[in-house]
Amino acid sequence: MLEFLNRVFGREAGGSKNVAKERLRLVLVHDRASVSPQLLQTLKTELIKVIEKYMDIDEDALEINLDSNETQVALVASIPVKGMKRVTRHLASGI
Amino acid sequence: MGEVIVVTSGKGGVGKTTTTANLGAGLATHGHRVVLVDADIGLRNLDVVLGLENRIVYDITDVTGGHCRLRQALIKDKRFEGLFLLPAAQTKDKTAVSPDQMKALCEELKQEFDYVIIDCPAGIEQGFRNAIAGADKAIVVTTPEVAAVRDADRIIGLLEAAELRDPRLIINRIRPRMVRHGDMMSIEDIIDILAIDLLGVVPEDEMVVISTNRGEPVVQDERSRSGQAYRNIVRRIKGEAVPMMNLDEGGFVSRFLRRMIGLS
Numbered sequence: 334m335l336e337f338l339n340r341v342f343g344r345e346a347g348g349s350k351n352v353a354k355e356r357l358r359l360v361l362v363h364d365r366a367s368v369s370p371q372l373l374q375t376l377k378t379e380l381i382k383v384i385e386k387y388m389d390i391d392e393d394a395l396e397i398n399l400d401s402n403e404t405q406v407a408l409v410a411s412i413p414v415k416g417m418k419r420v421t422r423h424l425a426s427g428i
Numbered sequence: 429m430g431e432v433i434v435v436t437s438g439k440g441g442v443g444k445t446t447t448t449a450n451l452g453a454g455l456a457t458h459g460h461r462v463v464l465v466d467a468d469i470g471l472r473n474l475d476v477v478l479g480l481e482n483r484i485v486y487d488i489t490d491v492t493g494g495h496c497r498l499r500q501a502l503i504k505d506k507r508f509e510g511l512f513l514l515p516a517a518q519t520k521d522k523t524a525v526s527p528d529q530m531k532a533l534c535e536e537l538k539q540e541f542d543y544v545i546i547d548c549p550a551g552i553e554q555g556f557r558n559a560i561a562g563a564d565k566a567i568v569v570t571t572p573e574v575a576a577v578r579d580a581d582r583i584i585g586l587l588e589a590a591e592l593r594d595p596r597l598i599i600n601r602i603r604p605r606m607v608r609h610g611d612m613m614s615i616e617d618i619i620d621i622l623a624i625d626l627l628g629v630v631p632e633d634e635m636v637v638i639s640t641n642r643g644e645p646v647v648q649d650e651r652s653r654s655g656q657a658y659r660n661i662v663r664r665i666k667g668e669a670v671p672m673m674n675l676d677e678g679g680f681v682s683r684f685l686r687r688m689i690g691l692s
Contacts, residue, residue, distance in 0.1 A: 348610040354617055357574050361581055361621065 362406045366399050373397055380410070389415040430461075432534045432544040433665075434563035436587070438579030440550030442571045443600040446636060446646075447658075448547040449477045451567075453645035454662030456511035460542040463502065465533075466516035467559035468549035469524055475515050479643020480505060489517040492529040498536060507644075512541070522554045527561035534562025543665075552586060560587065566595035567627060572602055572613040581622055596627035598661065603632045604675040615672075628661035630654050631675055 366372060377397050384390055391413040400409045435448045445468075452464040466474035469489065475481040486501035491514070498514075505511040514537075517524060537544045548559035560566065566587050570580040580597070587595050599618055606612035619626055633654035639646040647662070649655040653673070660670045 350607075350610050350613045350617065353574050353613055354621070357577055357613075357621060360574070360578055364578065364582060365585070 359401070359406065363399070363401065373399075380412075384412065386418075388417055391415055430538045430540075430542045430544055431565060432538060432546065432563045433565045433567060434467075434546040434548050434560050434592075435567045435569060436548035436556065436559065436583055437550065437569040437576070438552065438583040439570075439576045442569050442576050443630070444550075444569050445473045445477050445547050446640065447567070447569050447598060447600065447630075448474060448545055450645045450647040450658040451662060451665065452511055452543075452545050453478075453505075453508050454647040454658055455543050455545075455665065456505070456508040457648070458662065458666065459510065461510045461512075461540070462543045462545065463512040463514060463537050463541045465514045465537070465544060465546045467525075467530070467546050467555065469516045469555065469558075470518065470521050471549065472516035472518045474547050475503075475513060476643065477640055478505065478513060478645070480513055480515075481643075484515045487515045487517040488533075489520050489524045492525050492533060498533075522549070522558065525558050527558050530558045531562040552582065556583075556586070557590075560590055560592060563592060566592045567598060568595050568622075568624070569598045569600055570618065570622075571600050572607075572618060577613070577618055577621060584622060584624060594625065596625045597622060598627050599629045601632045602629055602675065608676065626672070627664055628657060629672060629675065630657040630661075631673075 377395065380397070381390070381392055381395065394411075394413045396411040398409050400407050433451075435444050435451070437444050448464055452462045455462045464474060464478070465488065466472055467488070468474075472487075475484060480503050483503050486496040488501070490496045491498050491501045502512045502514055505513065534544055534546075546559050546563060549555035568580050568583055568587075570576045584595055597619070599615055602615070603612055607614045615626065615629055631653050633646070633652055635649055635652035636646050636654050639649060639652075645658075646652055646655045647658040657673055660673060663670045
C-alpha cells in the first residue's frame, strides 16, 4: 500500500536504477581492465620506476592483480623489498 | 565529398536498424543525398524497416563480387527524394565481404552521396569489423539497461582502438516515468558511465512499432515524440545546436491541465 502511494506521488519507490548502476559500475571495472591487458603491464612498469627511487625491490617477483568480491574491486600488489635506500631519509628531511 | 557514419551498438535489439532508417529518411528530407548500407550480411533487416523489401534485385555482395555495377544495386526510395538503400545479402555469411572491400565501397559511395550511413550488425566479430572499416564517424545506440550499456562500453573501446575517435551516443527507448520513479537509469547516469558525447535521446513510443509495421520511418510523423526526437538528432548531425527534448511531460493530470491552459 505504502509503495503504491509512493508511486502515485512520484517518490523514490523502487530505486532499482541504483542497483543497475552499481552492477554496471562493477562489471565495467572488469570489462575495461580485461579489454586492455597492456594496462596492468604499463601500470607495473611505472610503479617499479617510482618505488625504486626509495627501495630495492625484487622486480621479477612483483605481482599486481585486480581482485574482486561482490561489492568491491581492489588493486592488490605484492612487492618483495630487498632493501631500503639511504636516499629516503634525505628526501624526507631535505625538502 | 560525403561522410561515412556507422551506427553500432554491440548488443542486438536496441534499435540500430530503426535509427539508421530514421536518420537516413530525416537527412533526405533536408535535401541531402543519402545512402543507407545494410552491413548485416545474412540477416538483412533494413529493407523491411524501410518498406523496400520487394524491390531488391542485387545486394552488397553482388557489388563487391563484381556481379553488378554499384548503381544497379542501389534502391531508390520513392517517398524520400535523395534516399537510397544498398541491401545486405540474405543467403551469404559475414565473410562474404572483407574490410578492404568495404573501405573501397565507402570511398566510392562518398563521391556521390552527402551521407553514407552503415547499419552495423550486432556483435564484435567480422561483421562489426567490416561495418566500421570505411567509416569516418560512429554513432553508438544503447538502451537504459545494464546489458546494453555494458556492450556499448565495449564497443566504444573497440571503436577507439580502431581510431574511430569521439563516437556519439543515442539513448533509445527511455521511459521518462520510470526514470522519474528511480526505476530506470537516466540520461545523466548513462553519460556519466560511458563518458561520451550525447547525440540524442529517443523516448519509448508505440508509434515506432506502428510505423515499422507499415515500413514507414517514424521521423516523418509530425505528432509523435519519437519522430520529433529523430528530427532533432538529424539536425544535430547537420551541425545545428538543438537543445535536448524535454522528456518529462509530467503525469496524466498535469499534461491534461497544461493542454487545457494551452501550454503544450
